[in-house]
Amino acid sequence: MSELLKLNNIETYIGQYHILQGVSVEVKKGEVTVLLGRNGAGKTTTLRTIMGLNPASKGSVVYKGEEIQALPTYTIAQKGIGYVPEDQGIFAGLTVEENMKVAIQKENEETNKRLDYILNLFPDLQKFWKKPGGLLSGGQKQMLSIARAYVNDNELLLIDEPSKGLAPIVVEKVMESILQMKDQTTIVLVEQNFMMASTIGDCFYIIDDGRTVSNGTMKQLKEDEEMKRKYLGIA
Amino acid sequence: MELLFNLTLNGLATGMLIFLLAAGLTLIFGLMDVLNFAHGGLFAWGAYSGIWIYTTTGSFLIGIFGAILTGFLLGIITEKWIIKPVYGNHVQQILITLGLMLVLSEMLKVIWGPNQLTANPPEYLKGSWEIGDIIIIKYRVFIIFVGLLVFAGVQFLLKNTKIGLVVRAGVMNKEMVQALGINIKKVFMFVFMIGSGMAALGGVLFGPYSGVIHAGMGMEFAILAFIVVVIGGMGNFTGSVMAAILVGLSGSFMAYYVPELSLAVNMLLMAIVLIVKPQGLFGGKG
Numbered sequence: 452m453s454e455l456l457k458l459n460n461i462e463t464y465i466g467q468y469h470i471l472q473g474v475s476v477e478v479k480k481g482e483v484t485v486l487l488g489r490n491g492a493g494k495t496t497t498l499r500t501i502m503g504l505n506p507a508s509k510g511s512v513v514y515k516g517e518e519i520q521a522l523p524t525y526t527i528a529q530k531g532i533g534y535v536p537e538d539q540g541i542f543a544g545l546t547v548e549e550n551m552k553v554a555i556q557k558e559n560e561e562t563n564k565r566l567d568y569i570l571n572l573f574p575d576l577q578k579f580w581k582k583p584g585g586l587l588s589g590g591q592k593q594m595l596s597i598a599r600a601y602v603n604d605n606e607l608l609l610i611d612e613p614s615k616g617l618a619p620i621v622v623e624k625v626m627e628s629i630l631q632m633k634d635q636t637t638i639v640l641v642e643q644n645f646m647m648a649s650t651i652g653d654c655f656y657i658i659d660d661g662r663t664v665s666n667g668t669m670k671q672l673k674e675d676e677e678m679k680r681k682y683l684g685i686a
Numbered sequence: 687m688e689l690l691f692n693l694t695l696n697g698l699a700t701g702m703l704i705f706l707l708a709a710g711l712t713l714i715f716g717l718m719d720v721l722n723f724a725h726g727g728l729f730a731w732g733a734y735s736g737i738w739i740y741t742t743t744g745s746f747l748i749g750i751f752g753a754i755l756t757g758f759l760l761g762i763i764t765e766k767w768i769i770k771p772v773y774g775n776h777v778q779q780i781l782i783t784l785g786l787m788l789v790l791s792e793m794l795k796v797i798w799g800p801n802q803l804t805a806n807p808p809e810y811l812k813g814s815w816e817i818g819d820i821i822i823i824k825y826r827v828f829i830i831f832v833g834l835l836v837f838a839g840v841q842f843l844l845k846n847t848k849i850g851l852v853v854r855a856g857v858m859n860k861e862m863v864q865a866l867g868i869n870i871k872k873v874f875m876f877v878f879m880i881g882s883g884m885a886a887l888g889g890v891l892f893g894p895y896s897g898v899i900h901a902g903m904g905m906e907f908a909i910l911a912f913i914v915v916v917i918g919g920m921g922n923f924t925g926s927v928m929a930a931i932l933v934g935l936s937g938s939f940m941a942y943y944v945p946e947l948s949l950a951v952n953m954l955l956m957a958i959v960l961i962v963k964p965q966g967l968f969g970g971k972g
């Protein structure tokens with residue numbers, strides 16, 4: 452069993468809408484798996500389904516050999532899955548420090564080490580430690596959201612479009628940090644920015660209209676002009 | 687001058703009682719998205735149980751603790767049996783909590799009889815201080831003091847403890863709290879319990895303040911509390927204390943100068959806030 456997470460043909464409804472209609476993904480331990488696809492394809496919903504925020508009605512989500520698709524969100528998180536949502540999910544009225552405090556599940560030596568590590572990676576967070584999260588810049592919010600997911604001893608991080616709305620220089624910074632964390636955690640990354648996706652990613656899945664339609668290594672995708680044009684709108 | 691002072695003191699005391707009711711209401715709404723129309727029932731239950739314990743034991747302090755305990759207990763029961771099945775459904779919440787409100791009021795009559803009960807402050811809180819022309823009624827000062835104490839206590843809890851942080855975070859973004867591995871349902875129960883305890887405390891304090899308690903008192907105060915929740919911003923704890931003071935003062939002055947318009951003015955205030963600044967007068971959530 453080399454895969455840490457496996458989605459077996461999951462289907463998800465939001466209200467009466469049949470959003471995911473067959474998504475299958477295998478995430479190998481230690482790799483960065485990138486989910487690609489046009490706007491509205493179902494990438495965010497796939498991550499939300501893994502987290503139990505939009506539970507799957509069919510298919511299974513297997514994490515470390517255990518089916519988790521019916522568990523409540525907080526239990527899924529406790530099993531070691533960190534989530535960085537598309538809108539970052541910052542608690543706007545809480546300071547950076549308080550945001551981190553809510554996130555920290557166990558206060559121990561290990562957590563302190565991880566906190567130090569992440570604050571070194573994102574000095575801005577340290578600088579604005581007492582500032583309300585809502586007043587941070589877009590990039591700083593992204594860093595805070597990643598830091599919250601990272602600070603617990605999570606084996607898997609789900610990161611949804613970290614480059615969204617950020618200036619190229621900030622994207623680079625976020626990208627660097629993800630590259631650094633890559634050594635320690637497995638990552639599922641939703642990313643439209645192909646430069647970023649192809650730099651960080653080991654393998655890819657393309658989701659279209661709620662279905663996984665293609666997958667392979669990032670190297671294969673880079674060379675497949677046809678695929679890029681068809682699903683990603685790039686040539 | 688003397689009149690002004692008295693109306694102010696009176697308004698502040700009433701404001702604090704409304705605050706004790708509204709604080710729980712606003713947190714319960716902000717965090718759990720639950721409209722609890724039975725909250726006034728807990729206020730009345732606090733009054734009856736507390737005053738009854740007070741008259742039986744002769745100790746006002748024991749009465750107060752008894753009332754808070756009653757509030758905690760009823761809060762836990764309400765959350766577990768009544769609210770939990772209807773999370774996420776506002777219509778069902780309104781119906782079931784209105785129903786519970788009626789049941790709670792009727793039960794009071796069954797247990798303590800249909801007539802109103804009288805209540806007096808204990809000896810040490812009776813009477814007043816006189817400073818020149820100004821007469822300060824001790825019991826009113828006591829209520830203001832207790833109200834401020836509770837405010838400070840809860841504020842401390844919200845700012846300095848993990849569960850307090852989680853409550854504030856939950857008001858802002860429930861999903862994210864859960865995605866960080868926190869079982870928010872447990873926090874719901876805690877908040878419901880604290881909120882109910884505060885309502886019950888307000889009720890028992892109200893007894894000697896007005897001199898009589900009756901089963902319908904919960905409804906009257908609940909209306910004011912709902913106004914306060916809207917004016918202060920739903921889910922905004924500090925906003926609720928400011929709005930409660932505002933509503934208390936306006937009620938006190940209006941009751942003296944234009945009594946017919948007392949409630950209407952507060953309603954109007956709420957309507958204006960809803961139209962002009964629906965997130966409440968005192969900033970956003972938190």
Ligand SMILES: Nc1ncnc2c1ncn2[C@@H]1O[C@H](COP(=O)(O)OP(=O)(O)OP(=O)(O)O)[C@@H](O)[C@H]1O
Nearest residue numbers: 465466468470488489490491492493494495496497
């Ligand atoms: N709450 C909702 N109610 C109804 N439909 C929804 C809801 N959330 C998402 N959808 C729909 O589900 C589909 C997939 O949305 P999703 O957010 O997963 O797409 P995405 O691939 O993340 O897109 P993007 O790149 O724009 O973020 C879209 O068609 C969207 O309109």
Ligand SMILES: [Mg+2]
Nearest residue numbers: 494495496537
């Ligand atoms: Mg998305």
